[in-house]
Amino acid sequence: MADLSSFPITKRWAASNPDIIQLYSLPTPNGVKVSIALEELGLPYEPHLISFSTNDQKSPEFVSLNPNGRIPAIIDPNGPDGKPIGLFESGAILVYLAEKTGKLMPRDAAGRYETLQWVFFQMAGIGPMFGQFGHFFKFAADKVANNSYPVERYRDESKRLLSVLESRLKGRQWIMGDEYSIADIATFPWVRGVDVFYGGRELLEFASFPAVMEWLERAIARPASQRGLNIPKRD
Template identity: 75%
Template sequence: MSDLSAFPITKRWPATHPDRLQLYSLPTPNGLKISIALEEMGLPYEAHLVDFDTNDQTTPEFLSLNPNNKIPAIIDPDGPGGKPLGLFESGAILVYLAEKTGKLLPTDAARRYETLQWLFFQMGGIGPMFGQFGFFYKFAGKEFEDRRPAHRYRDESRRLLGVLDKRLDGRQWIMDDEYTIADIAMFPWIRGVDVFYGGREELGFDEVPNVTSWLERCIARPASQIGLNVPKRD
């Protein structure tokens, strides 16, 4: 049986199955990337809810694994060399899991880097811009008389959707017929900006039909149907 006692986070979230990958997360777009990927890869894992309502992410135990106090984070008891490995940052975790399993990341070098560029497109563009759009559109927009910040993030989010729509023209997935971590990184954010922020109309989803049909395909996958509900909220 694996010994995870060196990780202080396991004192707050004890591992029932320490031989399985431990996922510390919340069903937000960034968190869902990892639960969906794990389901697609068929890796055994144990999910622990990090509850933002009680500020779990700021506790010493969680900060010991992720000093940036964000979800998701993982501990793989069977890391490189058979030693436990802790990781944070959803993009890094996706690459790690894909390389560990040999799944969801092309082995051909050129296609691998092409996939990674779209992963980084999400990490540097879709995620930050959609998050700021949601902040101004759903939460704090009415508190600011100056509409320029809200409009900037709206317009940039629309532009990014347009970039993705062009990429998906004539393609089933971002990498043609191969479903990858680029799709998994992207679609929870685009789903979230609709179902959580209510921004479908504001961002002009009707103007990006390739994105909306791709989103439906992503959500319909059996692994997505499970992963979108992990970890379960209490």
């Protein structure tokens, strides 16, 4: 049995089976990336709910694994050289899982780098910009009621990013063509989330991006997505 005692997080969120991947997360656009990937890969894992309502992500135990205090994070008891490894940042975790299994990313060098550029496009663009749009449009609407600039700025940038994705997906089933990859897993929860979590479908004019909408439906319909979008289960 793997010894995870060197990870303080396991003292608060104990592992029932320390021999499998431990996932610390919440079903947010960032959080579900990893649960969806784990479901797609068929890797055994144990989810632990990190509740924002009680600021679990800021607790000393969680910060011991992710000093940035953000979900998701994992511990893999069977990491490189057979030693446990803890990881945070959803993009880094997706790359790790793809390389660990040899799946969800092309094996040739050119395909690998092309996939990574789209993962980073999501991490640096779609995630932060959609998040800022959602913040000002929904959660801080009362604070900017007399100032339309924040919503307009992030609305316009979010639409620009959707247009980039639209151009990429025209004539393609997935971001990398015929093969589903971590680029899709990184991206589609945020496109879904800007609608489901923030109610931004109309303002962002989703209907203007038909290739994106069709791709989103395909991604959501995958059985692994259907499972992963609800893991860990909320209280």
